[in-house]
Amino acid sequence: MTPATLISPQTSRRLAVLYTVSVIVLAVGAAMEPLRIWSNLLLLGFYLVTVGLGGALFIALTYVCGASWSVGFRRIPEALAVLLAPAAIGLGIILAVGREHYAWHAHGHGDAGTFWFKELWADTSFWLIRAVIYFAVWILLSRALVAVSRSQDQSGSVRLSHFNKRLSAFFLVIYAITFSLASFDWLMLLEPMWFSTIWGVYNFAGMVQATLATMIIAGILLRRRGPLQGVFSDDHLHDLGKLLLGFSCFWMYIWFSQYMLIWYTNMPEETSYFIPRAEGAWAPLMVANLVLNWIVPFLVLLPRPCKRSESVMMKVAVVVLVGRWLDLYLMIFPSTVGSPPALGIWEVAGMGLLVGALGWLFIRSFTRAEPIPSGDPLLAESLHYHC
Amino acid sequence: MSKHSTEHSCLLATFGHEDDLLDATKAARRQGYSIVDIFTPYAVHGLDRAMGLRPSRLTWVCFICGMTGALGMLFFEYWIGALAWAIDVGGKPWNSLPSTVPVAFEAAVFLAAFGSVFALFAVARLFPGKEAYPLIERVTDDHFVLVLDEVDARFDVSQVERLLQPFNLLGLEERVIATGGSR
Numbered sequence: 001m002t003p004a005t006l007i008s009p010q011t012s013r014r015l016a017v018l019y020t021v022s023v024i025v026l027a028v029g030a031a032m033e034p035l036r037i038w039s040n041l042l043l044l045g046f047y048l049v050t051v052g053l054g055g056a057l058f059i060a061l062t063y064v065c066g067a068s069w070s071v072g073f074r075r076i077p078e079a080l081a082v083l084l085a086p087a088a089i090g091l092g093i094i095l096a097v098g099r100e101h102y103a104w105h106a107h108g109h110g111d112a113g114t115f116w117f118k119e120l121w122a123d124t125s126f127w128l129i130r131a132v133i134y135f136a137v138w139i140l141l142s143r144a145l146v147a148v149s150r151s152q153d154q155s156g157s158v159r160l161s162h163f164n165k166r167l168s169a170f171f172l173v174i175y176a177i178t179f180s181l182a183s184f185d186w187l188m189l190l191e192p193m194w195f196s197t198i199w200g201v202y203n204f205a206g207m208v209q210a211t212l213a214t215m216i217i218a219g220i221l222l223r224r225r226g227p228l229q230g231v232f233s234d235d236h237l238h239d240l241g242k243l244l245l246g247f248s249c250f251w252m253y254i255w256f257s258q259y260m261l262i263w264y265t266n267m268p269e270e271t272s273y274f275i276p277r278a279e280g281a282w283a284p285l286m287v288a289n290l291v292l293n294w295i296v297p298f299l300v301l302l303p304r305p306c307k308r309s310e311s312v313m314m315k316v317a318v319v320v321l322v323g324r325w326l327d328l329y330l331m332i333f334p335s336t337v338g339s340p341p342a343l344g345i346w347e348v349a350g351m352g353l354l355v356g357a358l359g360w361l362f363i364r365s366f367t368r369a370e371p372i373p374s375g376d377p378l379l380a381e382s383l384h385y386h387c
Numbered sequence: 388m389s390k391h392s393t394e395h396s397c398l399l400a401t402f403g404h405e406d407d408l409l410d411a412t413k414a415a416r417r418q419g420y421s422i423v424d425i426f427t428p429y430a431v432h433g434l435d436r437a438m439g440l441r442p443s444r445l446t447w448v449c450f451i452c453g454m455t456g457a458l459g460m461l462f463f464e465y466w467i468g469a470l471a472w473a474i475d476v477g478g479k480p481w482n483s484l485p486s487t488v489p490v491a492f493e494a495a496v497f498l499a500a501f502g503s504v505f506a507l508f509a510v511a512r513l514f515p516g517k518e519a520y521p522l523i524e525r526v527t528d529d530h531f532v533l534v535l536d537e538v539d540a541r542f543d544v545s546q547v548e549r550l551l552q553p554f555n556l557l558g559l560e561e562r563v564i565a566t567g568g569s570r
Contacts, residue, residue: 260485260486266479
C-alpha cells in the first residue's frame with residue numbers, strides 16, 4: 001500500500017502546503033519572538049509524543065487484557081506507535097535547544113531551602129540524559145510490539161501473541177514510571193518551585209483522551225477511504241466512544257482532584273500555579289478547557305446513537321483534540337510566555353504544523369504495513385464483534 | 388409483551404444452542420409470530436435486536452437519578468453551608484462551589500446506581516420472596532426457550548414446528564402461563 005491509495009493528491013497537496021506554510025511562519029516567528037515559538041514547539045512536540053505513546057499504550061493494554069474487539073483496527077494504534085520515534089527526536093531537539101527556557105536550568109533555583117534530591121534530580125545534564133533514556137526505552141519497546149505484530153502477518157503464529165502479551169506487561173510497568181517522571185521533567189519543571197504529585201496522572205488522562213480521539217478520526221477516515229471498510233464497524237466506533245466518554249470523565253476527575261486540594265489548603269507554594277491561570281483573560285480559557293475536555297464529550301457521548309454516528313463522533317473527537325491543545329497550552333504558556341495569554345498567528349501556525357505533522361506521519365506509518373493484522377488469531381472474533 | 392398479568396396459551400420451543408435460538412427468533416419474527424418472551428441461561432448478544440425489543444429506558448432513569456442526586460446535593464450543601472448553619476472554613480466564601488463538588492458527585496453516583504437497580508426491580512416486578520417459575524428446568528442450565536403467543540384460531544402448531552425444525556428444535560410444548568411482568 002502506498003500513501004497515494006489513502007489520500008487523494010489534492011489532500012496530500014493541502015497537507016504539504018499547511019505543513020510548509022506553518023514551518024515558514026514559525027521560522028519567521030523564531031527570529032522575532034523566540035520564547036513564544038519555543039513554547040509552541042514544546043507543546044507540539046509533547047502533543048505528538050503523547051499521541052504516539054498513547055498508541056503503544058493502547059496496544060499494550062489490549063494485549064494484556066486479551067482483548068479481541070480491537071484487533072481488526074490495531075494497525076491504527078500501531079501507526080501511532082511508529083510515529084513516536086520521529087516525534088521523540090523532534091521533542092528531544094526542542095528540549096535540548098530550549099533548556100535555557102527552564103528557569104532552573106537558566107539560573108538555578110535560588111532558594112536555600114531546596115530539598116537536596118531536587119537539586120540532584122533537576123541538574124541539567126542528568127535531566128537531558130533522562131530524556132534520552134525515556135525516549136530510547138519507549139521507542140525500543142513500542143517498535144518491538146509493532147514488529148512482532150507485523151511479523152505475525154506472515155507466520156500467523158499464536159506464540160507471537162503470547163510474546164507480545166508478556167512484552168506488553170513489561171511495557172506498561174516501564175511506561176507508568178517513565179511517563180510520570182517525563183511529565184514532571186518537561187512540563188512541571190517549567191515552574192521549578194511548584195509541585196503536584198498528581199501531575200503524572202493528570203497528563204496520562206489527557207494523553208489517553210487525545211489518543212482515543214485521534215484513533216476515532218483515523219478509524220472513520222480509513223473506513224471511508226477503503227482500507228478498513230467492513231473491518232472498522234459501528235460497534236468498534238461505539239466502544240471507542242465509550243472509552244472516550246470514560247476517559248473524559250477521568251480527566252475531569254483528576255483535574256478537579258488537583259485543583260480542589262490546592263484550593264482547599266490554600267498554601268502559597270501550591271497556589272502559585274493556579275492564581276495566574278485564574279486571573280484576567282486566562283480565566284475564560286481555563287473554563288473553556290473544562291468545557292472542551294469534559295462537558296462537551298460527556299453530554300454528547302452519553303446517548304447510544306451518538307457513539308454510533310460517524311459525524312457526531314468525528315466532531316466530538318475534534319473538540320477533544322482542540323481541548324488537549326488548550327490543556328497543554330495552559331500548562332506551558334503561563335509559565336514561559338506569561339500574561340496576557342498569547343494567542344495569535346504563531347499559535348495558529350503551531351496548530352497547523354501539529355495537524356500537518358500528525359497527518360503526514362500517520363499516513364506514512366500506516367502505509368508501511370498491511371492495513372489489517374491478518375495473522376492474528378483473534379482477528380475473526382474482532383470482525384464479528386457486537387457490543 | 389403484555390403489561391398486565393394475563394393467562395396466555397403459549398407454545399414453548401426449546402433449543403440447545405444460542406445460534407439456533409437467534410436464527411429461530413429471527414425466522415419466527417419474519418413469519419409474524421408474536422414472541423411473548425425468551426428464556427436463556429445467560430445474556431445472549433444480539434437477542435434484543437432479533438426480538439425487536441425497544442431500546443431500554445433504564446438509561447434515562449439512570450441519567451435523571453444522577454442529575455437529581457448532583458443538583459439536589461449541591462442545593463442541600465449550599466443551604467447548609469451558606470444559609471442554615473454558615474461556618475467559616477479557612478476564610479473561604481460560604482457558598483464555595485469546589486468544596487461541594489465531591490459530595491455532589493458521590494450523591495450523583497449513589498442515586499444513579501441505586502435508582503437504576505431499583506427501577507429494574509420494579510419494572511421486572513422482582514421483590515424479596517418472589518417465587519421462581521422456571522418454565523422448563525433446564526433453562527437455567529443449558530437450554531434456550533422461545534415462547535410464542537398462540538394469538539388466534541389461525542395459529543397452527545404443526546406449521547410452527549415445520550418452521551422451527553431446521554434450527555435443531557429440541558422440544559415443543561403447549562402451555563397456559565401467566566405472563567405479567569415477566570420480562
